[in-house]
Amino acid sequence: xxxxxxxxxxxxxxxxxxxxxxxxxxxxxxxxxxxxxxxxxxxxxxxxxxxxxxxxxxxxxxxxxxxxxxxxxxxxxxxxxxxxxxxxxxxxxxxxxxxxxxxxxxxxxxxxxxxxxxxxxxxxxxxxxxxxxxxxxxxxxxxxxxxxxxxxxxxxxxxxxxxxxxxxxxxxxxxxxxxxxxxxxxxxxxxxxxxxxxxx
Numbered sequence: 281x282x283x284x285x286x287x288x289x290x291x292x293x294x295x296x297x298x299x300x301x302x303x304x305x306x307x308x309x310x311x312x313x314x315x316x317x318x319x320x321x322x323x324x325x326x327x328x329x330x331x332x333x334x335x336x337x338x339x340x341x342x343x344x345x346x347x348x349x350x351x352x353x354x355x356x357x358x359x360x361x362x363x364x365x366x367x368x369x370x371x372x373x374x375x376x377x378x379x380x381x382x383x384x385x386x387x388x389x390x391x392x393x394x395x396x397x398x399x400x401x402x403x404x405x406x407x408x409x410x411x412x413x414x415x416x417x418x419x420x421x422x423x424x425x426x427x428x429x430x431x432x433x434x435x436x437x438x439x440x441x442x443x444x445x446x447x448x449x450x451x452x453x454x455x456x457x458x459x460x461x462x463x464x465x466x467x468x469x470x471x472x473x474x475x476x477x478x479x480x
Contacts (some may be wrong), residue, residue: 285430292325313424366390378473
């Protein structure tokens with residue numbers, strides 16, 4: 281069996297993240313000990329809104345040193361981001377075909393307060409795998425290792441997305457917006473429901 285590919289752990293990852301996981305047969309390991317990089321999908325997600333794409337940014341505790349390991353990065357609750365993110369999802373996806381199907385499972389992530397970003401994203405990813413009916417063991421690194429044969433840690437920043445083709449599918453607001461590629465996986469789930477798994 282081939283060595284696992286190493287992936288960063290994102291907040292509600294973009295569709296291309298799951299396409300890359302599929303390309304690697306879901307044989308992957310999540311990076312837990314890297315120095316936390318700013319302005320990446322580790323603490324932000326992009327959804328569809330009536331005016332185009334909308335970024336949801338999950339705030340982290342300020343004052344964290346530049347070289348803070350990801351596993352030690354704490355979530356900030358100074359602003360009411362959980363309420364804002366959940367209201368944004370309700371507003372943007374209430375009219376989608378499957379929002380109500382997933383609503384009760386996703387809502388607790390916007391009620392419970394997690395201390396650490398990694399733990400929050402890990403539990404969210406496990407929930408997403410369950411909804412997509414993807415059976416895989418989510419494992420994380422024990423230490424930081426620089427060398428991996430297949431390494432995606434630094435190739436999926438907010439500005440740069442790997443050249444993974446994302447096929448168009450029906451989206452909310454398609455009557456006023458062109459198809460927006462590579463949104464958060466929740467966009468695919470809310471619009472395609474159980475068929476989302478077949479997208480990959």
